[in-house]
Amino acid sequence: MTRIERGTLGALGVLGFLAVVEVAGRTGLIPGSVLPPISQVLAVAATLPLDERFRSDVLATLEACLSGLAIAALIAVPAGLLLGSVPFLERSVRPLVEFLRPIPSVSLIPLAMFLFPASQDAKTALVVYTCSWPLLINTLYGLGDVDPLAKDTLRSFGFGPLAVMWRVSLPSAAPFIATGARIAVSVTLIVAVSVELLAPGDGGIGAFQSLAGSANRIDRMLAATVWAGLIGLAANLLFTAAERRLFHWHRERTGVTA
Amino acid sequence: MSTGAVRREETGTTRDGGGAVVVRRTSARRLVWYWLLPVAVLAWELAARSGQAAYFPPPSRIVVRMYEMWFSGPPTRAFLTDEAVADLLPSLARLFAGWAMACAAGVLAGVALGRSVRLSALVEPLLHFARSVPPAALVPVFLALFKIGTPMELASIVYGVVWPVLINSMDGARHVDRQYIETGAVYRLGRLQRLTRIILPAAAPKIFAGLRLSVSLALIMMIISELVGSSEGIGHRMLEAQSQFDIPAMWAGIVLLGLLGIVLNTAFLAVERTVLSWHRSARS
Structure with missing residues (x-):
């Protein structure tokens, strides 16, 4: 076809x-x-970008997601590099990671609401927690996949451990880290919107929806859902495209075509 | 057992989707590496006792609260209290019912779509949009539709779970080795036999990759739906504890849900290993 x-x-x-x-x-x-009929929902959805409030709500959600992802990357990737290069640490910490990772991030929402009275901070903190695990685990996997020959080659040319990590380990783990980030992003939106539904104080798509719900404006609520879907779709396409562009050499090497 | 073998196994599992670690053969030597767990719990206990951190009660208090709240019932009821029956049973029933419904629908629809090029071309844009909608953004819609109660929670769980299952099943059913299908044709297999003997087994590894993702998603959606709109269940109990400032009870909920996550993941991996054992042995 x-x-x-x-x-x-x-x-x-x-x-x-x-x-x-x-x-x-x-x-x-x-x-x-x-x-309401779908035509009405789509008509409302088309006018939402003109709505000042909705725009700021979308920005609040995106800001929490992006800053959370960035903070998580700054924590998890160096942690992964450290664990990956010190076998004793990795073997000791891994069981702890395996115990903490299955804790569903949304079960921490009530705790986060105590710890961070501002809902925007609670949101960001939960996004950090959510994104850290896939990033950490994928960094570790990526480091396990590094070609030992490449590392040995650099070492025999007299490069120190940090240089080897910077020039070989990190680049070859990068595609795995990117996959971790892509997995994380979809859950990020779920977590952010959930917090906004429960604590609508600082705005966000979920806050917009719960306000529309209490005003019995289901059409506005569904229109926001449509936008949430479009944002999710855009994020997914963006990350997949970026992965393809940045790491085409990785796909060629491993022979994955999909 | 060489560490090289373990490593290969672990990267093998990430490649086909999830990211779960397969822990095999727990030997005494492996158990030694769990030393950090008791140390971490002990450190938390001591720090919480000396620091008086209001939101981080010592683990011993959380465990006691869990015991009082849920597990101090009569032996005839497996030590479950009335509260446990009221909190846990509805949650678990909805979790499993929603998960099973979504998996059945997802696998059926996915395999059908994967075997028909035209049909999948027809619905693919819709599918990609539908799976990109964060299910949390639909929870208020379901709440308006069904009001508070089980139908709304089931709908949330099903919507959250069905897409990864469907997409992975579709992918698996689409990429069946042409040789297998042709061999089936040579043996004059009927449609049903071709489906059960060739397509489903060939798609099984992909289907399981989707199911594995769905386990944790089902748990997430169960919690969200209970936090947002429910009058019973673990999530509701946690929200109640939060509003009454009963911090140990809130932590009891977190611990219970974490344990549930671990148990479900481990059980699923065990099932997957059994069902796919032929696949593993055929590959190596």
Whole structure:
């Protein structure tokens, strides 16, 4: 199937879905008192970017996600490098990591709300916690995958351990770290929106939704959901594209084509 | 057992999706490396006792609170208290029901889509959008739709879990080795046999990669839905503890959910290893 055929079919699928939902809404199959028709939701979604409040809410969510991810990278990657290069540390810390990692980050929301009275800080802190684990674990995996020959070569040319780490270990672990970041990003949005739903104080997409909900404006709530989906989609595409561009050499080496 | 073998195994598991570590053969020598766990707990205990950190009660108090709250019941009820039955059972029932529903739907739809090029082209843009919607942003919508209660929580869990399962199943069913299918044709297998004997087994490793991701997502969605809109369950109990400033009870919830996460992950990995043992042996 050519690209054009795929694209046409995909567009048809989207249009067909919208048509079916719209008809279901108009004929009362989906009761209009509960869910507004999809055309109305999309119309509201189209006007939301003009809404000053909504824009600042989206920015609040994105800010928490991005700063959380950045802080997590600054903590987890160096920690991973340290653990990866000191076997004693790694073997001792790994069981602790395996115990802490399965704790669902959202179960810490009540605790974070105590520790950080400002909801924006609570959000960022939970995002840091959430992102740290996949970044740390993937850094460790990546370091385990480093070609020993490359390390030995550099060593025999007289490079010190830090130089070897900077020139060989980190670059070859980088694709794995990027994968960790991509996994982290999708959960990041879940965590941020959940905190906003529970503590809407400092704004955010979830805060916007809970406000719309208490005003019984389901159309605005769903329109925000549509935007959350678009943001998630954009983030995913961005990270996948960046991974492809930056690490095409890695895919070629390992022969992964997908 | 050489460490090289362990390492290869671990990187092997990350490649196909998740990131869980397969811990095999817990020998006494491995147990020695758990020394940091008791040390960390002890350090926390001592620091909390001397520092009076209000939000970090010593672990001993958390354990006592857990025992009082949930596990000091009569032996006839497996030591569960009334509170435990009221908190844990609804949560667990919803978790498993939602997870099972989402997995069944995800695998069915995924395999069907993976075997049909046209069908998958038709729904792919929709799928990618739907799975990008953070499920938390749908929880208020489900809350408005179903009001507080089990249907809303089930819907949240199912929506959160179904996409990784569906996408991975689709991927697995799509990339079945052509030789297998052709061999099946030579043996004149019917449609059903081709599905159960060739496509499902060939897609199984990918399907399991999706299921593995779904276990922790189901737990996350269970907690979110209970925190946002529920009148019972572990999440609700934690929120109640938070509002009553009962910090040890809140921590009891965190510990319980962490244990649940560990148990579910370990159990799932055990099942996966059993089911996919043929795959492992065929590859090596």
